[in-house]
Every structure is written in C-alpha cells, then in structure tokens.
C-alpha cells in the first residue's frame with residue numbers, strides 16, 4: 311500500500327483509505343445498514359483523495375449493479391453463509407468478485423488488493439478465508455458462472471420479484487428492460503434557456519474539449535459522450551446547466567405553465583423539475599414547491615439558488631394540504647409522485663437491494679391519496695401532470711385509470727411529443743429508450 315494513501319483513526323482502528331476500502335464502506339452502508347447509495351457515496355468519497363474517487367465510484371456502482379449475480383456466486387463458494395455481523399466481509403467478497411468478473415484488472419492484483427483491505431481491517435483473521443474464496447472462484451469460474459446463470463436472478467442480475475413483475479407487465483419487453491437497467495446511463499444536462507441556447511452551450515462544451523450531442527425530445531437537453539465532474543462544466547456553479555435525465559426534462563414542457571399561472575410542484579425535492587418549470591417560464595404568478603422531507607427540501611433550496619429560480623418553498627405533506635394551502639387554486643399541479651423507482655434502476659442500482667416487493671402496495675396507496683388530496687386544489691380548466699419514474703402499471707396507467715373513475719370532472723388529454731408508448735391512460739417510457747430513464751406521464755384536465 312503506498313504512503314500517499316491517507317489513514318483514518320476512526321471506526322475500525324488505523325486504516326489505509328484507498329478506493330477499495332472506501333468502496334467497501336459504501337457497500338457496508340448500503341447492503342448492511344440499508345442506507346441509500348445517493349446518501350452513502352458522497353459522504354465516503356469526500357474522505358478519499360480526488361484521483362481515487364472515480365475507481366471507488368465505479369466499484370460501488372458496479373457491485374450494486376451486479377449484486378444479485380455476485381451474491382449467487384458467493385453463496386455457492388461459501389461452505390456456510392457468513393453471520394450477519396460479518397456483512398462487511400461479505401461486501402468485500404462481492405467487491406473482489408466484481409473486479410474479477412467485470413473489470414480489466416489482473417486477477418492476482420484484484421485478489422491481493424481486496425485481501426489487503428481485510429488485512430488492514432479489524433477482522434484481519436479473515437484474510438485467509440477471503441483469499442481462499444476468491445482463488446477458488448478463479449479455479450472454478452466457468453462452472454460457477456454457468457450455475458448462477460441458470461437462475462433468472464443471477465442471469466439478469468435482478469431480484470426475482472422485480473423480474474416477475476416485469477414479465478407480467480411487459481411480456482415482450484421485460485428482457486430489454488432488465489438489460490437496460492444493467493447499463494451505465496448517460497450523463498444528461500439541461501441547458502438553462504434563460505442564460506443561453508443549447509447550440510451556444512454545445513459550443514462552450516466543445517471549447518473545453520467535451521463532446522456532446524442534443525437530446526432528441528426537447529430544445530434544452532444535452533447528452534455528454536462521457537460523464538464529467540459537474541465542477542468542470544462551464545457555468546455549472548452559476549446555473550448555466552443542471553444535471554437531469556432526458557425523461558425528467560419532458561415534465562416542464564408537458565405541464566405547459568404560462569405567464570401569470572399559479573403552479574404547485576407537490577413533491578419537489580431535489581427540485582430539478584421545479585427549476586426547469588421556472589427556466590421555461592420565469593413570468594409565473596407563483597411556483598410553490600412542497601416537500602415533506604426537510605433535508606431534501608434543502609436540496610431544492612440549493613438548486614433554486616444556483617439556477618436563480620424563484621420558488622416558494624414549503625415543508626409539508628402534499629397529502630394533507632390543509633396545513634399549508636392558502637385556498638387559492640392552482641392553474642397547474644405537478645405530482646411527481648414517490649414511487650418504486652423501477653424505471654431508474656440503472657442510475658440507482660441500490661434499488662435492487664433496498665426496495666422490497668412489499669413496499670409497492672404502500673406506494674400505490676400513497677400515490678392514490680396524493681392524487682385525491684391535490685385534485686381539489688386545481689382550478690376548473692387547470693391541468694395536473696402525474697409523473698413517476700416507475701415501469702409498473704399499477705403505479706402508472708392503472709393508478710390514473712382508478713383516479714379517473716373516482717372523479718367526474720377529470721379526463722386525460724393527449725400528450726405532445728414523439729416518445730414513449732401510449733397506454734390506456736398516459737404514456738410510458740421504458741428505460742434506455744432514446745437514452746432516457748423509465749418514466750410515466752399523464753396529463754389530467756379538470757372540467
């Protein structure tokens with residue numbers, strides 16, 4: 311281990327901080343403490359030298375992306391399962407296997423670097439076991455991969471419950487969806503039209519050596535050929551651009567908020583769509599951003615400050631508007647509802663571990679109660695845009711169908727644009743289509 315690596319005295323004694331130790335810590339947070347990757351990764355990367363961060367990130371994402379397959383291999387390699395208190399060692403086994411199967415690292419280096427992490431941890435006595443398991447894998451890898459791939463969870467690297475739901479919802483598409491979920495997503499920017507045109511920003515990018523192309527379905531999206539640290543993007547800190555998937559960028563256009571309109575973004579954090587709504591139409595009467603989670607509301611505040619979007623922020627429960635609504639109806643409501651996030655697994659592979667089948671029923675009930683609670687806040691003639699980043703019909707077209715059946719004054723209107731596929735109600739984008747995340751939209755008009 312080179313001297314340039316930092317040491318830490320916290321937690322498990324004096325440890326060398328390098329990409330593998332830090333990736334191990336991220337995995338322990340996600341797999342053992344059930345913390346989200348979005349929360350764990352920035353925290354741990356900040357402890358690491360800058361030039362090691364890309365590797366730590368690649369290892370963390372990679373292991374989570376392939377977790378169900380890697381886990382299947384570990385189970386076949388261990389004589390008996392590790393105790394739950396050794397979940398950290400399990401994570402290091404997954405880390406070792408990921409490097410051996412998916413990365414172009416010489417096998418002996420992948421094994422010895424992973425064993426070194428164990429050696430320098432407070433469970434150094436397990437280094438022999440980890441070394442033995444990884445070497446055993448190298449000896450038997452063809453047979454092991456064949457065995458794990460005989461099961462769908464291993465072959466497609468998804469929990470069986472997600473595979474089963476996708477099969478039943480998308481009998482012709484489920485394999486494509488699973489494949490798309492396992493790809494690295496592109497980094498997509500939204501150009502702030504108040505500052506410059508897309509053509510101008512593409513030229514700025516080219517000027518600093520970043521190649522990029524226009525996103526197909528609007529006039530402000532830019533797809534980078536390679537991910538770039540936001541700090542290096544021209545004008546990022548002053549709000550010239552934001553990072554946002556192409557599918558999410560469709561919301562502002564669909565909402566079609568006009569000058570003077572009173573607009574509600576009912577589930578606003580981290581604020582990507584709210585800021586976009588403002589960028590598209592700065593002359594709104596008011597744009598109210600409601601978010602239940604105080605910490606996440608701070609993310610909306612930061613994004614609004616960076617992009618100079620004028621939002622009124624409220625921490626509140628969108629399902630209980632009596633506590634925060636002043637009684638003035640809205641011309642437009644965006645309900646970007648909490649959902650399974652089954653359309654954004656490629657960006658959030660921790661969903662494979664953290665989301666459980668049993669969560670879906672509660673999410674469907676929450677979405678329904680949000681729709682019912684927000685409908686009275688909409689003006690007659692106004693429009694509510696319902697959105698999710700899910701590919702499960704129960705959260706999408708079926709949810710909207712049930713809502714329409716419960717309201718005499720609600721009807722869907724056709725969606726603009728040539729993307730996705732029309733459903734009984736609304737339109738669905740499947741992950742990877744035109745480089746977008748999986749998303750669902752329905753425009754519901756009142757009266």
Ligand SMILES: C[S@@+](CC[C@H](N)C(=O)[O-])C[C@H]1O[C@@H](n2cnc3c(N)ncnc32)[C@H](O)[C@@H]1O
Pocket residue numbers: 558576577578579580581582583584600601602603606626627628629646647648649
């Ligand atoms: C899909 S995210 C919204 C993303 C956001 N529209 C954007 O584009 O940046 C859903 C958000 O709803 C919030 N949320 C969940 N239940 C809520 C409730 N009852 N009232 C308000 N916000 C809620 C979650 O904390 C989460 O931040």
